[in-house]
Amino acid sequence: MSGRGVWLRARARLRRFPALLAGCGEQASAYGRCVAAASAGSAELRRDVCLREFQALRECFARAVGPGSCLRGARVGRGPAAALTRFPLQAAAAK
Amino acid sequence: PIPHKGLWRPGRSPGRAAAAAAPPPGGASPGARSPFDRRLKRKQKNWAALRPRPAECEYLRDEVGGGVADRVLDIPRTFPLALDLGSGRGHIARHLSREVIEKLVRVDIAENVFKGTVESEIPTVSVVADEEFLPFKEDTFDLVVSSLSLHWVNDLPKAFREIHQVLKPDGVFIGAMFGGDTLYELRCSLQLAELEREGGFSPHVSPFVAVSDLGHLLSRAGFNTLTVDTDEIQVNYPGLFEVMEDLQGMGESNCSWNRKPLLHRDTMLAAAAIYQEMYGNSDGSVPATFQIFYMIGWKFHESQAKPAQRGSATVSLGDLAKIDKLLHQK
Secondary structure (H helix, E strand, O other): OOOHHHHHHHHHHHHOHHHHHHOOHHHHHHHHHHHHHHHOOOOOOOOOOOHHHHHHHHHHHHHHHOOOOOOOOOOOOOOHHHHHOHHHHHHHHHO | OOOOHHHEOOOOOHHHHHHHHOOOOOOOOOOOOOOEOHHHHHHHHHHHHOOOOHHHHOHHHHHHHHHHHHHHHOOOOOEEEEEEEOOOOOOOHHHOOOOOEEEEEEEEOOHHHHHHOOOOOOOEEEEEOOOOOOOEOOOOEEEEEEEOOHHHOOOHHHHHHHHHHHEEEEEEEEEEEEEOOOOHHHHHHHHHHHHHHHOOOOOOOOOOEOHHHHHHHHHHOOOEEEEEEEEEEEEEEOOHHHHHHHHHHOOOOOOEOOOOOOOOHHHHHHHHHHHHHHHOOOOOOEEEEEEEEEEEEEOOOOOOOOOOOOOOOOOOHHHHHHHHHHHHHO
16 A cells, blocks of 8 residues: 555545444344353454354445445455445446 | 753763654663653644644643652752653643742753743753753752653663752752653553454553652762652543544654554554443443653762761650650650
8 A cells, every 4th residue: 555645545435434434233233142141251352253243234334325336245364455446347247 | 042051961962862862772772671652752743833823732731840849849949950751841840939940941852832822930951961961060950850751761770860969059840740650541451452353462661760769869869858759640532543642742652663663553442442331420421541750869968867876865765655745854
């Protein structure tokens, strides 16, 4: 990632997070409770222990963001370039 | 033009000190001895100082600056020459008057903080220098104050030794720094989120000194009559993102060498949810804890009270029950 433009866009996207998160309080709460329970006492927190709750949260979040944005269906590790290449394919399919 | 030539330590003029701050010897390489990237800290502080409304994020510094100023006022003396280490835009001097400090030298690693300083009636000289490489001669200052900047210093024992050195005999050092439990909610939320989402975690909140270590460090540096007390300030924020944004605005972003440069969106989302659920207040806001250690240390002078010699007691502790009678006898 290079260039000031990318950084500014990323920060602008980040600034919308709190407002979007506010609409997903229930899912966030469920995920938080799952993690708190998984790490309480002597239990060891491992990867993807609360995967279901997190996916619910992320879907709610993506719905709040709206259609046509990079967050929709984005998976961990996929950069903006991977998300952008979808659109030409979708347009071709619509023809 | 460099004012007050008599102040400077030979071989360490302020220009050289600023250049030394850029790649400090032994501080440029990451490792246990130098956990922080001082060059990055300088950039972060410079950035924070040039924001449109820097005063917005400075509520914490103002509060702690007031605490340090209170402790200065507790000492019924006038200090002819004082040093403010890591002064930022000047949060201590605004609470003090010319009767308390006659002349002030402010030192900070980021030059932009001096461009928008807070008004104070004390005549001030500003110097750009690193807290670990002070360009001043021995026995220069009657008072050294420092508020919320020593927690980013790589070699804290060395910084304390330098402070002790530039103090005059019977001079006093009054400092405040973040310690112990500061931002534990943020640290735990990020840690749990990274564990659950990514399977491992890296430190995102810098390591803080513990109160017991502080006492040891100060006495090792040569300070006498130490006082360390702690204050806990809890600030409420709407959520994790606002906490991190304000920390950035304060110039307190992480600059450890071992920090992870990237924080995945998913991890941040997860951390925000965890923060809210585990630590959230009933009104939906989240608290962020800042633990402040205030420390006072004196440089030795013959006039200072010394611990009494063994065997010089005139009254036994066993007579404590008869203390009223003893007092009347006097």
